[in-house]
Amino acid sequence: MVAPYDSLLCFASLRSRVHLLGRRSGMAELHIIGQLVSASGFPKHSLFCKWGIHAGRAWKLIEGLHEGQTQVDNPHTGDVAYLCHPIDVHYATKGLQGWPKLHLQVWHLDNFGRSDLFGYGFCHVPSTPGCHRLTCVTWRPTGNWQERLAHGFVGGGPQLKSADLVYGGTNRYRLHTVAAGQVHLELAVVLRHFDKYGVES
Numbered sequence: 001m002v003a004p005y006d007s008l009l010c011f012a013s014l015r016s017r018v019h020l021l022g023r024r025s026g027m028a029e030l031h032i033i034g035q036l037v038s039a040s041g042f043p044k045h046s047l048f049c050k051w052g053i054h055a056g057r058a059w060k061l062i063e064g065l066h067e068g069q070t071q072v073d074n075p076h077t078g079d080v081a082y083l084c085h086p087i088d089v090h091y092a093t094k095g096l097q098g099w100p101k102l103h104l105q106v107w108h109l110d111n112f113g114r115s116d117l118f119g120y121g122f123c124h125v126p127s128t129p130g131c132h133r134l135t136c137v138t139w140r141p142t143g144n145w146q147e148r149l150a151h152g153f154v155g156g157g158p159q160l161k162s163a164d165l166v167y168g169g170t171n172r173y174r175l176h177t178v179a180a181g182q183v184h185l186e187l188a189v190v191l192r193h194f195d196k197y198g199v200e201s
Helices: 007-022 145-154
Strands: 028-040 047-054 059-063 067-069 081-093 101-109 115-124 130-141 177-192
Touching: 028 047, 047 081, 101 130, 101 177, 115 177
Parallel strands: none
Antiparallel strands: 028 081, 028 177, 047 067, 047 101, 059 081, 101 115, 115 130, 130 177
C-alpha cells in the first residue's frame, strides 16, 4: 500500500513555492516538487533506487539536483519498501521538445553488501499543473541462458551499458526483458509562462 497522499498539503506546498518562479520571465519554467514514495512487487527486500531526470537540449536546469539515490529500506513485513526520497527541480526552456523524463533503477542490497539490479523504468513528467500520483513499471534484461542460470545461483545479471536505452526507444526493441516491480511517485508540477508558447496552463 502506498503511503497516504494529502492533496491539500500538496497544493499548500505549491503556493509556498510559486514566489520562486517570479524572478525569470523570458523563458517558460517548469518546477517539479515531490518524492519517490515506495517500491513494491520485487522478489526481495532491502531495496534502494537510483533516479535521474533527462531533458532535451532546450531545457536548462535552474535549481535542484537532476539525479540522486535513495536510502536502503528493508521492511520486516509486506513487500513495500518505503523510500520517501525528495525531488525538487526547477527548469527553464524556450521550447517543448525534449520534455523531461524520470528514469529509475531499482537495486537490491544483500547481506554481504553486494548490489544487484532488480529493474529499470522511466516515466514522463506530467505536462499538466497540479499534484500527480504515478506508478512506474520496471523491467530487467534477461540475458542468455548461462546468465539466467548464474543469476539464479549467485545473483547479478546483465545490465545496460548505457542508461540512454531506458528512456530512448531507438534500440530498446532489441532487448529481451522480463517484468519487474513498480515504483510509486508523487509529483507536483508548476508551469509558468508556457502560454507564450501556445500551451495553456
